[in-house]
């Protein structure tokens with residue numbers, strides 16, 4: 001009992017699920033496509049090239065408004081496409097960082 005520690009500093013950081021997600025990558029530009037699709041362009045912070053991902057515009061609005069999990073909002077996207085939407089990092093840069101050449 002006497003050795004119980006109260007990590008008050010941690011509580012300040014972990015305020016909730018939405019806060020844990022932190023700041024997400026903002027897309028650089030977007031354009032509307034036929035069939036309610038939206039093409040989002042992200043500039044990769046690694047290689048500074050533009051990369052696009054296509055999503056349903058209504059689901060993207062829901063995702064932006066409610067902060068549901070990205071895999072629930074866009075189950076059809078690949079892991080690399082979701083990574084692009086979360087961090088803006090493209091697949092080649094992500095693999096390079098993970099494999100530390």
Ligand SMILES: [Zn+2]
Nearest residue numbers: 044047090093
């Ligand atoms: Zn890149």
